[in-house]
Amino acid sequence: MRANIDSLVTRIPGSADFIKLDLAKCNMCGRCLIVCTMGLWKKKGNKVHIVDDYKSRCVECGACYQVCEADAIDFHYPSGGKGVVYERG
């Protein structure tokens, strides 16, 4: 199921950016990499980043914002009418 997870989510494109990482605050704890079920956070060398196409893959759960005790991740919801659509939520 995990392999085809993206095919099970519908999204409306066109939102403004809604997740921002402040590298100066990031302490590399790696919690965001674990809790993001969509696997959108990556570690390269000694830097964490979010994938470029996160806006078309994020399910807006907010877990990355919640786990970041270093307060390095800013999250708000996508623009109105954009982003994930749950028909059977």
Next chain:
Amino acid sequence: MKNYDVVVVGAGPGGSIAAMEAASRGLKTVFFERGRRPGEKNSSGCGLGPRMWTDFHFMKELTPDVCPSMRAGAASRSYFVNKQGVVAGYVMARPTESVSYEPAKSFITMNVYRSDFDPWLAGLATNAGAELKTSTLATGLLKENNRVIGVIDENGEKYRGLVIGADGVVSMVARQSGLRKRWGQDHVTLVPQYDFAVDPQKIDDIMGDETLAVWWSALFPAAYQVFFHDGFHLGLGNWMTWWDKNPLHYLDQVVKLEYFQRLVRILDARPREYHAHMLPWLGSPTSTHTDNVILVGDAGGFPCPLEAEGIYPAMVTGRAAAEVAADAISSSDTSKEFLDLYDQKWQQTSIGEEFKTGPELARIWRALPFSPKETMSWFVPMIMEILGGILDWSQPHAVRVRQVMRHVKSYLPQAIPFVMRDVLPLLEKILGDKMELLTNPEKLIASVPELQEAIASAFEEKEGRT
């Protein structure tokens, strides 16, 4: 700047009921939904308990015409999955003889997809005169002299009024009003879930009136399965700090169970959607309001401390918030001190009653479904030893009973600390000074006349026979 009496952020069950109750009290009310229509951003929070039909008169108007996904059932099932991933047994239960009122005798939950239910509820609010703004993200709180006076949306439009934050677990209103930046890591859970499509007739034929199942195991946090008219959800959750790998890894452990796969085959169930959401799960809500701001539902931390039922608490607190808002506005005082009335109000409801034992309930749930490795590793085999051990033709039955008892005894070093640490504090809180009766048989017999009579008649009968 547009002037309102009440500005509600969020059009889920909490927001819609707050907006409906405020509008029906003659207050000028607006409520915001970031989706194109209410419910399309929600995942789970799908169970409506029978008490909703007694506490909210409009529930009797909920029909499949307006909510096609609705499905009620009287049976629930607990599957016990052993360490090898085998369903070692299950227990099915229905409403018991002590249940005191209809409709609770007929069903345990009515399950609805929120994409059906939330638009219907929001319609009640707009019918009552509240103005709904869809596809609109409320991005910030307006402040004057550091005091919240209203809301600003993503288009820069400003709305003045008393703010009711019904904006869910990642609440902008809580954050910007200073009530809470984020939850404590052990006060919120992360819940991934799949939706499967199933033909309605197959659900009825195969599941009967089963409405939900819980899969208990040491291999994954307890998973829930909830049946709707034409599909089911399978999900699980745990505290933010519990996960050691992608939560989907654990959810897929359930999907991969041979028993589950068999169920998928006979139901011809097809994966249809994937959802993930966070869910506050705390023993007692704190920081529920401040000057000109009230939080309801998930935003205020109101899901049930035991099983995290969320819709009913959101609706109850939404109604309480609107009542307090009406009082505050007519008294021209929306200060935090006046709004303290909100806490008094919800504490007098059944939600308040639930939270009286909130810390103990949250604690026992944390020790059971959310501690698979620590608790389920002995809980599941112990339960199965008791349930299944005697039905066995391998030995004379007396030998089997001794074997079962010896085996159960081997779990006691884990079971007893669990009972002392997690079960007794809850019993003490519930029973109060009656707790003493549990540990003192003489006092127990003395305090229950029926028991004395039963003992007396048992001996009389014996004497009569001899």
